[in-house]
Amino acid sequence: MSQHIAGPAALALASLSPSQINFLQSLPKAELHAHLNGSIPLSCLQELAAQHASGSQATEFQSDLIRDGIDKLQKGVDLVEIHDFFKLFPAIYALTSTPDALAFATRAVLREFLDGENPQCSYLEIRTTPRRNENMTRRQYIEAVLAEVEKYDSDQAALIVSLDRRMGTEDAAECVDVAIDLRHQGRRVVGIDLCGDPMAGNMAEFETHFRRARESGLGITLHIAETAANSSVDTSQLLSFQPQRLGHATFLDEAAKKVVSDKRICVEICLTSNILCKTVPLLDDHHIVELLKNGHPIAICTDDILPFRNSLIGEYALLLAQPPLGLGVTEDKVQKLAEMSLQNRFK
Numbered sequence: 001m002s003q004h005i006a007g008p009a010a011l012a013l014a015s016l017s018p019s020q021i022n023f024l025q026s027l028p029k030a031e032l033h034a035h036l037n038g039s040i041p042l043s044c045l046q047e048l049a050a051q052h053a054s055g056s057q058a059t060e061f062q063s064d065l066i067r068d069g070i071d072k073l074q075k076g077v078d079l080v081e082i083h084d085f086f087k088l089f090p091a092i093y094a095l096t097s098t099p100d101a102l103a104f105a106t107r108a109v110l111r112e113f114l115d116g117e118n119p120q121c122s123y124l125e126i127r128t129t130p131r132r133n134e135n136m137t138r139r140q141y142i143e144a145v146l147a148e149v150e151k152y153d154s155d156q157a158a159l160i161v162s163l164d165r166r167m168g169t170e171d172a173a174e175c176v177d178v179a180i181d182l183r184h185q186g187r188r189v190v191g192i193d194l195c196g197d198p199m200a201g202n203m204a205e206f207e208t209h210f211r212r213a214r215e216s217g218l219g220i221t222l223h224i225a226e227t228a229a230n231s232s233v234d235t236s237q238l239l240s241f242q243p244q245r246l247g248h249a250t251f252l253d254e255a256a257k258k259v260v261s262d263k264r265i266c267v268e269i270c271l272t273s274n275i276l277c278k279t280v281p282l283l284d285d286h287h288i289v290e291l292l293k294n295g296h297p298i299a300i301c302t303d304d305i306l307p308f309r310n311s312l313i314g315e316y317a318l319l320l321a322q323p324p325l326g327l328g329v330t331e332d333k334v335q336k337l338a339e340m341s342l343q344n345r346f347k
């Protein structure tokens with residue numbers, strides 16, 4: 001594991017015995033909610049920054065943006081609230097703006113999760129939002145990432161294409177078109193996600209895109225009710241897209257909770273992310289407590305290991321560690337949760 005971990009996951013991990021750590025490392029488990037550009041190892045980003053600085057095209061504005069962004073990530077981000085989180089990405093995006101740089105970053109992310117003596121997981125569904133710029137089309141973006149994903153076995157890695165809540169309908173349609181087309185060609189695109197600033201966009205406009213994706217056999221996962229400000233209308237609109245999985249689902253109202261519970265929709269749980277983005281004050285207040293009590297399907301995930309400085313083993317340590325550092329879940333139960341994550345992968 002090369003990623004430096006810090007914060008709640010690191011404290012929980014440090015409190016475990018060597019045999020508990022061995023237990024967590026040996027558990028087969030799936031990482032189902034990891035954003036590509038939020039999961040780039042810092043050392044890889046620094047290498048991309050060095051290449052960028054030596055390139056002739058670097059403008060002063062971009063160089064300052066990148067230096068400032070890397071500096072923040074290196075020190076460890078301290079978010080006042082979730083909206084600060086999204087401001088981290090322009091610097092990262094400046095470094096992953098060509099197919100080569102994107103492929104380089106994707107290789108590093110895949111290695112981080114899947115390679116080495118103690119890989120973080122046995123199966124990874126990496127997700128990313130296709131960007132178009134002067135160097136690449138959205139299709140070229142997806143193909144650059146997918147080519148790296150497909151270097152791994154189909155039981156190890158797959159791609160989810162993310163739509164951003166801020167996307168216009170034509171851009172969203174283009175992403176879904178490419179995902180469907182690649183899937184029809186037998187390529188390893190397994191799902192469509194909806195992510196981005198939780199307050200942006202009109203979800204009614206996404207209905208047609210998710211219907212088409214569903215009808216083509218792609219899995220659907222949606223960031224939902226990530227902040228207290230997300231409305232019931234927004235939440236019920238998203239549930240009408242018939243997702244198989246939900247990201248965060250922190251602030252579901254009672255009606256939404258009933259739908260999620262009745263349909264046993266898997267919730268992708270990102271403990272460190274929610275605590276650092278301050279949507280959940282303490283581990284004990286996290287909605288995982290209720291989901292665990294109800295035996296609801298969940299998958300433990302990292303979200304963005306670059307800014308959150310966590311790891312999948314660290315997130316599992318938050319389950320196993322004794323309170324107040326962790327939730328004190330038994331090994332038997334942790335094992336079942338790891339199995340559950342594998343059962344909820346997209347096909």
Ligand SMILES: CNc1ncnc2c1ncn2[C@@H]1O[C@H](COP(=O)(O)O)[C@@H](O)[C@H]1O
Nearest residue numbers: 035036037038089127128129162195196223
């Ligand atoms: C903290 N919780 C979150 N909530 C919502 N969206 C998030 C997110 N974490 C990451 N993203 C989304 O993923 C993008 C980065 O990866 P890709 O460029 O797609 O690979 C971010 O720009 C944001 O839109």
